[in-house]
Amino acid sequence: MSIIDEILEFNEEFVRERKYEQYRTTKFPDKKMVILTCMDTRLVELLPRSMNVKNGDVKIIKNAGAIISHPFGSIMRSILVAIYELKADEVCIIGHHGCGMAGLESSSILEKVKERGVSQEKLDTLEFSGIDTKKWLTGFKCVEESVRHSVNMVKNHPLLPEGVPVHGLVICPETGKLDVVLKDDQLIKSS
Numbered sequence: 001m002s003i004i005d006e007i008l009e010f011n012e013e014f015v016r017e018r019k020y021e022q023y024r025t026t027k028f029p030d031k032k033m034v035i036l037t038c039m040d041t042r043l044v045e046l047l048p049r050s051m052n053v054k055n056g057d058v059k060i061i062k063n064a065g066a067i068i069s070h071p072f073g074s075i076m077r078s079i080l081v082a083i084y085e086l087k088a089d090e091v092c093i094i095g096h097h098g099c100g101m102a103g104l105e106s107s108s109i110l111e112k113v114k115e116r117g118v119s120q121e122k123l124d125t126l127e128f129s130g131i132d133t134k135k136w137l138t139g140f141k142c143v144e145e146s147v148r149h150s151v152n153m154v155k156n157h158p159l160l161p162e163g164v165p166v167h168g169l170v171i172c173p174e175t176g177k178l179d180v181v182l183k184d185d186q187l188i189k190s191s
Contacts, residue, residue, distance in 0.1 A: 047094065065102075094178075101146075
């Protein structure tokens with residue numbers, strides 16, 4: 001049985017037995033916060049538990065490394081939607097120690113891309129189109145610096161409303177301990 005078949009089989013039982021009822025909430029975050037964090041599997045349950053966050057409390061956006069690489073990409077758009085449409089009042093960027101993006105070199109991924117059958121011709125087409133795959137697929141050296149970079153990307157965004165605090169933290173994926181990189185102490189504006 002494939003993984004998707006196992007998931008669908010479980011889901012039928014989940015719905016039939018109404019197990020979803022304990023997770024009911026609205027689309028608006030009760031704690032009025034949007035969090036950007038890494039997609040690391042160790043953080044799926046650990047991060048919310050370590051922050052006393054339950055279903056319905058916050059908006060959580062996940063990507064590789066909790067990195068905002070472009071001021072007008074989908075991550076920043078999601079943060080802005082959370083603020084303007086879903087009533088979030090604070091932003092928190094949370095990286096983690098031992099991240100797979102730390103020290104990641106593009107050559108490692110590009111080699112695997114070729115091993116999985118993507119031709120050099122396709123890679124050349126990307127480069128010709130102005131996409132710097134080497135830069136795009138490279139990670140970071142220091143998680144704290146990466147968090148600072150993402151915090152600054154949000155903080156200096158021209159569409160971020162004045163008075164929205166933007167914090168930066170790093171979590172230990174073994175213990176859940178949070179270390180503050182940057183705590184924005186400005187007052188939260190009421191919406």
